[in-house]
Amino acid sequence: MKSRNLLAVLAPLGAIAFSFAFISVILIAKGSNPIEVVKSMAEYGFASRNLVAELNIASTYYIAGVAAAIGFKMNLFNIGIDGQYRLAVFFAAVIGGMVSLPPVLHVALIIFVAMAVGGLWGALAGYLKVKRGISEVISTIMLNAIAAGIVAYLLQPQQLGEQATGSNNLNTPIIDSSGWLPTIPILGGEVHGFIIFSLLIGLAYWVLLNKSVFGFNLRATGFSFRAARAGGVNASRMILITMALSGAMAGLIGMGTLLSQTHSYSISFPSGFAFTGLALALLGRNHPVGIALAAFFWAFLDRSSGVLDLNGVPREIITIMQGTLILSIVVAYQLVKIVNKKQEQKFVGKATLPESNLVKTEGVVSK
Amino acid sequence: MSTIIDVQGIEKKYPGVIANYDVNLKIESGEIHAIIGENGAGKSTLMKILYGLVAPDSGRVLINGKKVSFKSPQDAMELGVGMVHQHFMLADNATVLENVILGSEPTSTGGVIQFEAARIKLLEIAEKYGLNVRPDQLVSELGIGERQRVEIAKVLYKGAKILILDEPTAVLVPQEVKALFENLKELTSHGLTIIFISHKLDEVLAMANSITVMRSGTTVASVEPKNTNKGELAKLMVGGELPKRGDTSTKPSDEPVLSLSHVSCLAPDQREILSDVSLTVHKGEILGIAGVAGNGQSELIETIMGLIKIDSGTITILNVDISALTSREIRDSGVGYIPQDRQRDGLLMMAPLWENRILGHQSTPPISNGFWVNKSAAKIDSERIVKELDVRTPSINVMAAALSGGNQQKFIVGREMSGDPNLLIASQPTRGVDVGAQSLIWNKLIEARLSGMAILLISSDLDELFNLSDRLAVISKGKIVAVLDPETTTPEQLGLAMTGEKI
């Protein structure tokens, strides 16, 4: 069984090595020196100013990863993280900007709204799956487009948004400072205070999933809907709850930025968290520490890619690397799985040769 | 008549199981040859070898005196061996004709299918052998009997001269069985050879020209129906002595554990799936439920387990009404449940064994305190089950999928009996397991009965029912039609009751 754990560690490392090799080939083809490129990325990426930015991005990515991982634990593929996040952060910003409350309460309300909106939007996909048998992959893709349309509509100046004079950036009204979360000064920069929540969320996710009855029920439903049902789990309800939880988590993705940085939602808020979240959950094997490492790595790649343009390399090489990485990681895991299964069967096979079958009790009665 | 198939000394091993060994079989041209045996006797493996799906490890198969080695079912088909599967290999979303021609489509240049030619050929075959099929119907519109005819037409279309039918009557209603037998007779009258697998002795005696009995992976006898009888066949299938009933000196108490009174239950389409079912299982009693598959057994279990809601009547366990409780609450009130499909309903196949110990016991000590799961308790108790039930596994950390069927089942039995439930629902507890596992599971059930557990045993294995049950209830079309005493009831009486006749 030791070889199994070894393989589980080797697989992601191998995938990272492979994707590095792959982009090196691309870079060489273009006439750039991959070693130089990596060197300048490392120099840039590890500069303290950039490290702070990377921490902030990573904490955002981390939550996306956890949101995806919750779904994965149930065999659900929540591509809807994008839509859930967008609706959630939008409404949280709008409602946060409308009210004035005492400091802590104000922040709590914003976070609550984000989780509720994201959770409901996620639960909608869960409902469609449970009641109508619609695959969450399809429904969440469709719901993403709908969410994006709703937000784009509501963000217009004549609806809930406003437009700063002389700019075509649309945003929601600025939230009062009572609804701000302080930043933490580290390395001469400002890290979003929400990062602490992110860490707590990771911990809660892990404990709940691996130690609690609820977590067992969730995982059991993921392993086998029917077996969970026969084991007394209301498996349909678990699907609904899981989608809601995953959506609520997705709702928190934008909180660091909203509460500590921009204090309003604008069209320049980043998107594409569904892919990032799913990628990180896969890379980190749904483990909170794994996802955290993956999130930092991802953020590092994103941030340090900024230096590439100066080297005459389009920074999109990093996007290619991330795509390659994710494919190689799932391929690696799949291969490990096949090898493990074969080994285990062999192992068990040896141990359980049935002797009772070997006794022939009676001769053949001829016609 | 000449020997068309001659099987000599076939052996086939799978990891952990010897499926076939020393199998010998002679089939004459133009006969209906039945192969009988209990579940797990090796019939299916033998058939897979005959129609080319798996290759034997050793031994040889002769067809018309020539040694053959099939690499695929197509090879077998080329020599005229065709398989009619129990689970039909049809696509619902395609027409009968499309299903029939797949794999041997008549085409003109460019791969265009000549549907007209195919339709004519199919209709000719249907005409010749009296198979009523309509080429342009969608398979999704067909009933079970019609689908079976399509399957038969399919292998005939491909030129089969030897047809293998795997438990063809298992899914049919009596009229359809009759029609099928007429079809089969018709086929043999045209010189085709039929091999059919069954464990229904009456059918075999009525239909077959010769019978081969298999047990524990090997052929034990070949007999002709006119020289044998049901008793002898049953004895050959079971081998040696019938397992004796456990200690019958102790009588069940009068204290009811489970009682259903006037329970009815409707399917979504308003069809009655359980109608006015009343029965009681007492402390220290095994109540057997006998019946032809699909007569409401699974619904009966699911209503007791709270998985489907009843429409009228009451279900009580130890005098507490459980009709409105959730499945979780019912389990917590002291109910163990061995589902009939262990791989789909009984286990998390891709989870380690110890995690499987938790399934069904998420909210009961020692595994859980209702909110947190106690992992070490689950591991300790898994070790206990592995030891007590002789589950052959290298460790409790391997995936459930890695165990053989018998060992998976032993683990489930151990799990469901842990915590000494008041009531155990055991559905097909020994289906498809090896003889060793079977006797161990039977002994466990008998022990539990002696210690006062109430057991509801649902089984299609008559030996199991007769050997374990204190009383036998017969279910037919969702109704309990008879409650019998296994000591005095004959198999004939039971058979009649199972077909819904009053006795």
Add this chain to the structure above:
Amino acid sequence: MTDLLNSFLRNRWVRKIASPSRFTLFVVALLIIVSTVRRITGAADITSAGLSGATLRFTIPLLMAGLGGLWAERSGVINIGLEGMMIAGTWLGAWFAFIYGPWVGFLAAAIGGAVIGLFHGILVVRIGIDQAVSGLAINILALGAARYLSGILFPSRGGDISLSPVVEQTPTLTVPGISPLLGSIADKNIFLLSDGAGILSGFVTEISYATILLLLAVPLSTWILWKTKFGLRLRFCGENPVAAESLGVKVYRMRYMALAISGMFASVGGAYLSLVASQVYREGQTGGRGFIGLATVIFGNWRPSGVLAGSVLFGVTDALRIRQPTSIHAALLVVIIAGSIYVIWAFATGRMKHGVRALMATSFIGLIYLTVPEIPREFVSFFPNLATILVLVLLAQRLKPPAMLAVPYREREETE
């Protein structure tokens, strides 16, 4: 004389016209409704040649993506990577068209798409990774690769990282005689006649040969999938791969081919965007059309003709959105009238349940029509997505997806 008359009446074409098919009736009825609405609302654009031409240009990319999705799904594999394959098509099409002309652009897109489709196939069929993961990764890879290559190749040639240099137009066809004739009828403002002419005129004026060729993909797909051995086997891989394999069908190989075809269609759809709908590659040009392609497959009930119908519907809304948002309001009225006719027909033929449902839906749309003066553009943009969810929710029983869609399948190994 009577013989002549009889033979005339028995003529195939005469009989066809005398007893029109449901489709013809449907088209005529729709035309009448649309013309009426134009009269009532004065929304002249809804029967203009401009709109029908635009509709065609918006329809083709969706149709190609949809057919791509259909081919993949019929073989049992879901292709979330359609969007990425389209992106690849827009880029490859533009780049090769820039160097060698538009037809080579299409060819390059087709080959590139087939290669990506095959890549998806090897990942999900042979190795067996999750179909959605592979699809999403392809989307991201295509996006990254297109931008990366643009950054290297375009700036020195008059474009930039998100924009290609302008490429040569594909040749177009204006049917001589008919096009000007229809145009002049359309200008006369005669009820029905001018409307019909207006719409038709969009289909015969300056229509790209690429459009005509790609429309042929619909009957071609139907023919291959339902009339040939290859198609039959491919469909069985999606319905019952176990049975197919037991009858000698190479399931993996069929799925590889289906995915290559799928990628080819999606990519050609992308190339259409950059070569015909506009003459330049622009980042973000696909705008999620790959995903709408997935929607048209569901909407079209996994049939090429259905995919066409879905693409036209979504193409019209897209065209309306871009041209004159006010026309959308008029389009609602078309739906309301058509809905009312259906309601009456349903009640008249005694199908009360359908009638009531349709009545409720029509009343709802009527309410929107009366209360909302202008449907926001943003809402129109997600109409295909919403429509698909509604179809899945309301018409689930009518849908016939391949039985083993997206279910991983392992071919039997040599010795079990």
